[in-house]
Amino acid sequence: MGGILVLEDGRWFRGHRFGAREVASGGVAFSTSMQGYQEILTDPSYVGQVVVLTSSHVGNYGLNRDDPESGRVCASGLVVRDHHAHPSNWRSDRSLDDELRAHGVPGLGGVDTRALTLHLRDHGAQRGVIADWPTDSDLALGGWARPLDASPDLAGLVARARKAPSMTGRNLACEVTCRAPWTAGEATARWHVVCVDFGIKRNIVRQLIARGCRVTVVPADTGPDEVLVPRPDGVVLSNGPGDPEPVTTAQHTHHPRAAWARAAVRDLPGPPVAGAGTRRAHLQAAVRPPRRQPPGPRPRDGAR
Numbered sequence: 454m455g456g457i458l459v460l461e462d463g464r465w466f467r468g469h470r471f472g473a474r475e476v477a478s479g480g481v482a483f484s485t486s487m488q489g490y491q492e493i494l495t496d497p498s499y500v501g502q503v504v505v506l507t508s509s510h511v512g513n514y515g516l517n518r519d520d521p522e523s524g525r526v527c528a529s530g531l532v533v534r535d536h537h538a539h540p541s542n543w544r545s546d547r548s549l550d551d552e553l554r555a556h557g558v559p560g561l562g563g564v565d566t567r568a569l570t571l572h573l574r575d576h577g578a579q580r581g582v583i584a585d586w587p588t589d590s591d592l593a594l595g596g597w598a599r600p601l602d603a604s605p606d607l608a609g610l611v612a613r614a615r616k617a618p619s620m621t622g623r624n625l626a627c628e629v630t631c632r633a634p635w636t637a638g639e640a641t642a643r644w645h646v647v648c649v650d651f652g653i654k655r656n657i658v659r660q661l662i663a664r665g666c667r668v669t670v671v672p673a674d675t676g677p678d679e680v681l682v683p684r685p686d687g688v689v690l691s692n693g694p695g696d697p698e699p700v701t702t703a704q705h706t707h708h709p710r711a712a713w714a715r716a717a718v719r720d721l722p723g724p725p726v727a728g729a730g731t732r733r734a735h736l737q738a739a740v741r742p743p744r745r746q747p748p749g750p751r752p753r754d755g756a757r
Contacts (some may be wrong), residue, residue, distance in 0.1 A: 473554050475557055478617035515540030528551060652694050
């Protein structure tokens, strides 16, 4: 079955459908990773986004039970160059097509994803729509939907892309965070680390456990005072999807990760605070406030 990806600026890319036969829309994000499509699709950071992979072959080694970063496919859609419907790998227990169908996520193959990536890089963030398109259409494989020559169907998809929710200002952390605290690792581990889940990946927890930590993961709306009660050896503020600006709760009135770091440093100087994917300005302002020059006369030019 034929399909098409239409961007909000009118650019389109035709291909063939696989996965679920749904119409998907969202912000279009690209990844240049040469492997790890299962980890990318299940990464909570991609919630609400159509993911474009520049790797030449996707689906060739299937999917397995050990590599997902969460319990579901988080991306809204997938766009690839060469989709392999029949995987070949001893660890594989299902195909990419089966996984996308099970989670209601559409895929689009046969797309020049590198040209698409260059377009996104040069023209900035775009919203897009994946939809059906006749395979026998005389529409070119790629092009622009200009007002004078755009078909009504194509113009409708452009309008639909422009109505898709923007990633700016969206609080998606509340959609992907855990609902209750959970713990992983040995009870006798050398260190105890608390991770605040704004959209944490399982590999972050695995890596901490491999380094001798017992990890407690808590929801994003857990206040600093609650986390610091067990006096952990460290606090990790995970990365996550969407815009960090609107992620506010009763405990975090503004820039929650920075508020976390300020509270940890002020109230309990012992545990170090690490921010995975935290904006540098937020974390720096939190753990090391800028020094203010003491009042006094300015030195004259040339003075040391």
